[in-house]
Amino acid sequence: MKQVMDYVEMKIPAKPEYVGVIRLTISGIASRMGYTYEEIEDIKIAVSEACTNAVQHAYPENVAGEVIIGFGIYEDKLETMVADSGQSFNFLQTKEELGPYTESSTVDQLTEGGLGLYLIETLMDEVRVLNRSGVTVFMVKYLGEERENHDKATSDRETN
Amino acid sequence: MKVNIEKHEDDKEIYVSVSGEIDAYTAPKLREELLPLTEGKNNVITVNLKDVSYLDSTGLGVFVGMFKQLNKNDGELKLVELSDRLKRLFNITGLSHIMSISDNAEDVGR
Numbered sequence: 001m002k003q004v005m006d007y008v009e010m011k012i013p014a015k016p017e018y019v020g021v022i023r024l025t026i027s028g029i030a031s032r033m034g035y036t037y038e039e040i041e042d043i044k045i046a047v048s049e050a051c052t053n054a055v056q057h058a059y060p061e062n063v064a065g066e067v068i069i070g071f072g073i074y075e076d077k078l079e080t081m082v083a084d085s086g087q088s089f090n091f092l093q094t095k096e097e098l099g100p101y102t103e104s105s106t107v108d109q110l111t112e113g114g115l116g117l118y119l120i121e122t123l124m125d126e127v128r129v130l131n132r133s134g135v136t137v138f139m140v141k142y143l144g145e146e147r148e149n150h151d152k153a154t155s156d157r158e159t160n
Numbered sequence: 161m162k163v164n165i166e167k168h169e170d171d172k173e174i175y176v177s178v179s180g181e182i183d184a185y186t187a188p189k190l191r192e193e194l195l196p197l198t199e200g201k202n203n204v205i206t207v208n209l210k211d212v213s214y215l216d217s218t219g220l221g222v223f224v225g226m227f228k229q230l231n232k233n234d235g236e237l238k239l240v241e242l243s244d245r246l247k248r249l250f251n252i253t254g255l256s257h258i259m260s261i262s263d264n265a266e267d268v269g270r
Contacts, residue, residue: 016184023183023214041245045216052184052218115217115253122252 006073014058014065019051022069029071030078042123043141049116050082050137058084077142085134165193173204179211182219191222198229210241227259240265
């Protein structure tokens, strides 16, 4: 497996007005990596949906929370994690904890996450969701030809 | 990041032009301005999305809400001048099969 080449992490208040800031950031990162306009727009929506879910569902009203967004920048792909536990995470370790890919529970996820999670799964090449002291959404978009070798919308939900 | 809404109506229809980005932050404002228009009986609302540069599921949710409310009140919702990006979202979510959307302002057929 290729190691992370670069890693960028951001922490935002769990407020909807900051979701647009993450879109600007990921747009910059993806553009620098060489994704096409269409791909960048897809990534923006997927990451935005994950942030929106965290902002809207993670914390009770009037409780200040935080959302962590981690960008793993590889030669051939962009891995993005969105976590609402409020803790910074060890990107590689959290990635390992996400477990193996399976293709189960897509329908369940639809009812739980609604259109947002459905869009994430449709627009990204790999998606995994971890429910453990908060929710972590992990999504991958491959650069160029690479993505053809991977199943669309691989997903898995683990609950501990 | 903001959303702007312009409304005008004649004796037949209500026209709304939306511009800007529709996401979790701006969707509540959009919903607040547009949902009251769907309350009346037989209202026909045309929403022009030409200048919407970004839309996600929260934006789709606003239009689904309008669509359902208008259907209940025997009204009609037409979404016009959708960019390829926006059309793509309505297509992959399956909403394009149930809602009237068009990339052309004149042609509002399905």
